[in-house]
Amino acid sequence: MPKVIIVGAGLSGLMTAYKLRHSNFELEILEARDRIGGRIYTKKKNSVSLELGATWFGPQHTKLLNLVNELNVPYKIQENGREALYDFRPNGHLERFKLPNQQAPTFKFKHGTVSLLKALEENLNTSVQLNQVIKSVQLGNRIKVQTQSGKIIEGDFLILSIPPQLVFDSIQFEPELPLDLRELVKNTHTWMSDSIKFSCAFDHDFWKNERYQGTLMSPQQIIQEMYDHSDGDTHQKGLVGFLNSKFSNLTQEERRAKVSEYLKTLFGSQASAFSYADVDWRQENYTIDQQAKSLVPHQNNGHAKLRAPLFEGRLFFSASETAAQTPGYMDGAVHRGAEVADQLLDFLS
Numbered sequence: 001m002p003k004v005i006i007v008g009a010g011l012s013g014l015m016t017a018y019k020l021r022h023s024n025f026e027l028e029i030l031e032a033r034d035r036i037g038g039r040i041y042t043k044k045k046n047s048v049s050l051e052l053g054a055t056w057f058g059p060q061h062t063k064l065l066n067l068v069n070e071l072n073v074p075y076k077i078q079e080n081g082r083e084a085l086y087d088f089r090p091n092g093h094l095e096r097f098k099l100p101n102q103q104a105p106t107f108k109f110k111h112g113t114v115s116l117l118k119a120l121e122e123n124l125n126t127s128v129q130l131n132q133v134i135k136s137v138q139l140g141n142r143i144k145v146q147t148q149s150g151k152i153i154e155g156d157f158l159i160l161s162i163p164p165q166l167v168f169d170s171i172q173f174e175p176e177l178p179l180d181l182r183e184l185v186k187n188t189h190t191w192m193s194d195s196i197k198f199s200c201a202f203d204h205d206f207w208k209n210e211r212y213q214g215t216l217m218s219p220q221q222i223i224q225e226m227y228d229h230s231d232g233d234t235h236q237k238g239l240v241g242f243l244n245s246k247f248s249n250l251t252q253e254e255r256r257a258k259v260s261e262y263l264k265t266l267f268g269s270q271a272s273a274f275s276y277a278d279v280d281w282r283q284e285n286y287t288i289d290q291q292a293k294s295l296v297p298h299q300n301n302g303h304a305k306l307r308a309p310l311f312e313g314r315l316f317f318s319a320s321e322t323a324a325q326t327p328g329y330m331d332g333a334v335h336r337g338a339e340v341a342d343q344l345l346d347f348l349s
């Protein structure tokens with residue numbers, strides 16, 4: 001039975017494994033972190049779920065929606081209210097604006113984005129091996145990958161489901177891959193790797209009224225963008241959004257204090273006690289290398305050369321950024337993860 005090694009248990013890697021679950025391939029899935037999901041990260045803290053990675057999708061994300069419906073993962077519409085707060089301080093005022101009627105709905109998962117990953121994982125025929133950081137790849141009659149701890153795993157096919165920009169910063173290849181490909185890959189932006197996402201939970205949704213749901217835009221403040229993240233099915237009331245990247249030099253505790261202080265200026269003292277977490281994705285080892293150069297958002301995302309099978313059709317890049325459709329997004333990860341699986345299945349037929 002030919003063996004496929006999948007490096008990375010994010011959405012794209014898990015999608016490939018899911019599509020191959022009934023095939024005649026032996027699968028081994030190796031994940032660097034101590035959790036599955038990669039850029040999908042729903043953190044449980046004090047019995048609440050804090051969404052710290054991918055959250056929203058829409059009707060245009062057809063591959064993702066097909067999968068969500070196939071696996072029966074519950075989702076709902078993101079309610080943004082009829083008004084938003086725009087905070088132009090210190091160069092302007094705090095103002096309320098009427099939001100245009102939404103042309104198309106935006107969706108989010110009812111029980112956190114992790115619910116999609118859990119549904120995928122439950123349907124695999126093999127378990128993900130966590131804490132397996134791949135450091136080198138040897139391309140020969142058999143493909144050998146070596147982990148940080150020195151373990152060698154051999155297979156016939158290798159799928160690298162890790163953000164392209166990270167590949168050559170973190171993995172040594174023997175023989176080396178072509179220079180033009182390495183240049184392209186190093187210059188392929190990893191979507192959202194420059195963001196700080198925060199999430200917080202409260203006992204009640206004091207920010208809400210008939211017109212306002214929590215939507216905020218504030219270019220100069222610690223919170224730059226914010227949305228309601230309450231869960232209608234549980235008692236959890238929450239807010240989620242993005243922090244200004246100029247606060248990345250602070251500790252998480254310092255950012256929490258500043259977020260709390262800022263929310264109090266908007267909503268009063270009731271905004272103080274909450275469960276809080278954030279992730280500065282620029283500092284996340286298995287998403288981007290600390291020395292990686294800054295790129296333009298979506299630079300080279302979806303480039304056709306990223307999808308060309310390598311090493312006589314035995315090596316593939318498959319993270320979302322390589323997808324022909326919606327690269328960088330969850331939909332792209334599903335699209336590309338499935339496409340690579342189909343290419344492997346063609347090989348068997």
Ligand SMILES: Cc1cc2nc3c(=O)[nH]c(=O)nc-3n(C[C@H](O)[C@H](O)[C@H](O)COP(=O)(O)OP(=O)(O)OC[C@H]3O[C@@H](n4cnc5c(N)ncnc54)[C@H](O)[C@@H]3O)c2cc1C
Nearest residue numbers: 008010011012032038039054055056134192320328329330
């Ligand atoms: C803050 C944030 C918000 C986002 N918001 C949205 C959104 O609202 N909607 C949307 O559609 N998309 C959003 N995205 C993008 C979305 O998260 C990604 O498109 C999707 O999760 C990518 O999945 P992937 O499997 O391709 O890559 P990843 O999720 O990056 O998975 C790669 C996996 O490989 C592992 N790995 C890396 N290096 C190694 C190694 N050397 N050895 C072993 N394993 C390794 C990683 O740990 C990781 O688990 C967001 C991303 C972030 C960070």
